[in-house]
Amino acid sequence: MYRKILVAFDGSEPSKHAMDIAVSTADKWKSELVILSVVPRVMMPVFPDEGFGAAPITAAQDMSEYQDKMKEIYAGSLSEAEEDINEAFPDLVVTTKLMEGRPSAVIVEEAEEDQIDLIVIGSRGVGGITGWILGSTSRRVVESCTKPILVVK
Template sequence: LFSDWKGGRPMYASIIVALDGSEQSMLAFNHARAIAECFGSKLILVHAFPRTSGLRDSTEYNNLVARRTKEGQAIIEKAREHLGQSSFEVEEDLLEGPAAEAIISVAAIRKSDLIVMGSRGMGSLKGAVFGSVSAKVSHDATCPVMVIR
């Protein structure tokens, strides 16, 4: 399918799926997995956890980062378990920092062809004040973004 896209390369050779542990992100994961199966794409599982403020050398900081890393690894592992025996390559990135920036950065560095992510329905006031990760990624990413509702 679309084998002549980008000079013989599959249309979606590299797909990023953003995971945050929510039902929405698992729906996005299911879509990304289906696309990866169709195109034989590499699927990159990405989770970002919030940057931790405070002294970087403190025990409290280190414990918090360790806990968030463990939680992120559990989210990625849950997605991996849903893959079963996949016929495509799967990689993962676990990052500290703002989710939108992390997703955009990974997509650029890995030259991804598609980002698939969930959309959580935020109230209009919260959305106006805090913004939306999916809106920021859709606006700033250099590749197509598929937002799953």
């Protein structure tokens, strides 16, 4: 029924719950499982080309180092999750994808391009300072994606 399932993983508790449900659903339907993590891009401010000349260049380097570090951290959690699943469900076909960009946009694009039959996503994520039931990523995905979506609390 679901040939290919995508789970959006940001390491948060709700996304771990989403992962559990995605794994058991994929196991039940013999689906392929794609685990997608998106490293949000650090926003680049506009640097003045005069005035505090040296500082902006250092700041830009710091930001790109920070971005690389974030990517490493995401990659580590992603392969840890993949190993755990491979161990518990050796017959399951699992692929991981690490991308950069705006998480909601990348999730929707990937679901379209990768011909995903079901998206599994947490209701909230690692952000979450407001009292909303859905975070901004899950809300945007629910609003803009035409695929079936399972939102997990």
